[in-house]
Amino acid sequence: MGPVISVAKKRISEYDFLKLNRKPSLIKKNVGIIGLGYVGLPLAVQAAEKGHQVTGIELSDSLISKVNLRESPFANDVRFGRALSKIHPQSLIATSNFSEIAKLDIVVICVPTPTTNNIPDLTYILSAAEKIADNLKPGQLIILESTVNPGVTRNNILPILEKKSGLKVGKDFYLAHCPERIDPGNKLWFVGNLNRVVGGISEECTARAVQFYSEIIDAKIIPLGSTEEAEFVKSWENSHRNVLIALANQAAIISDSMGMDINNILHGLQSKVDQFGLRLASPGIGPGGHCIPEDIHYVIRKARENGLDTRFLDGSADLNDSMYGYAVNEFEKLVVSDGNKLSNMTVGLLGLAYKENIEDARRSPALQVAEKLSLKSKRLILHDPLVDNVISNKIKLAKREEDLFTVLKKSNAIFVATAHSEYLELLTPENLVKFNVKYIYDGRNCLDKHGIIAAGVIYKGVGR
Ligand SMILES: NC(=O)c1ccc[n+]([C@@H]2O[C@H](COP(=O)([O-])OP(=O)(O)OC[C@H]3O[C@@H](n4cnc5c(N)ncnc54)[C@H](O)[C@@H]3O)[C@@H](O)[C@H]2O)c1
Structure with missing residues (x-):
């Protein structure tokens, strides 16, 4: 990365860090959150719970009225729904x-910030x-x-704020970056207990932002040397995850080509993890x-701007983006190897969300599987217990069923795209046999392979 102009010269000292993390007693402030997704x-609710007066500014009218009625848009997150319902009407107002x-x-x-x-x-x-x-006032922290x-933050946000308002950062107002690390659906880690990193345009900007988060979050708030460092931590931690998943997917493809079971390989690798702390991901x-x-492309873009070779990151992103196609091909081969054709099959696609037990289908590989299967199968039936709307013209002809057993009854072949708890519980060998399912592709390696095969159903997973 090229040189960064006027980045704070030194890290805030360990002493200051401890001092800043002493959780100063909260002085009620007027906090605004732009975008209530x-x-x-969750941040708005966290800040209100801790005693701030919160204004949520949103474009979506339906979301605004939901928040003001204290109705949670995240149906499956019980902890959050309870927290939202308890917020006093005056402590959080959406507008x-x-x-x-x-x-x-x-x-x-x-x-x-999509791509x-x-x-x-x-x-x-x-x-x-x-x-x-347009509304910036002296003393505000953005x-x-x-x-x-x-x-x-420095090159795109700061010029807009300074130019339009005539105010000067670090003197009249303060600007920092504190990337969110929320993991929707995670029952253990939520906004209130996640460690955070903070980088400001100046040390004063950093200190003010650290103070804000220290007051409302029960976790480490780590000051970094600049907005750029905080931005890079976030985009790199998700790039890191992308690469780990690509490694798992590559191992699954190799394992499969040699007739091995990737779960046995992961089981073997676990003994190394136990002693040496390797980090593994699961294929899918x-x-x-x-x-x-997406975030890996933020890093790729920046690195390319700086004239760097990004082939390693490109390869990782490409491999992960190709996995849905690999999986559909393997599914088709499974059916063909038994003397059948996908074009003669009614296929049930189970799961549209991008990960288990959440209602979010944005950039979900399940939708890409659906698009491919709607072209290859005689009939495609979609099922997801949590996802409400799917925005894809290409799969709009596929039928949607609400009841899992109806999908099993109507389908000859099943493709599992999301490991929702409902599937883990109900896709038992007995139920597959009961509803005459002949083939099952386990796109998340979440089912009982040996039990299903023993029951006479033809099974394949990703790399097993
Ligand atoms: N969802 C995650 O798990 C997650 C985790 C960490 C970081 N992030 C990052 O956090 C950011 C927000 O993601 P999200 O998942 O909450 O998005 P989201 O789509 O769920 O919510 C964004 C909200 O902002 C509103 N909005 C858009 N433009 C607006 C504007 N100009 N003024 C006011 N409201 C506006 C939208 O109507 C929407 O309700 C993104 O940069 C994302 O990459 C997301």
């Missing part, structure tokens, strides 16, 4: 009125920055939580959501 709404920004002490940006054709799309954060700049490539039809498949 998977990241912003679409951006002029409220002028009344706030702290403004946190939590809007999407389009693997190119980071900054339009949402730039639009939020424009709205903040924090970007959305995931971005290194340099965006590929990572989804708005983090792991």
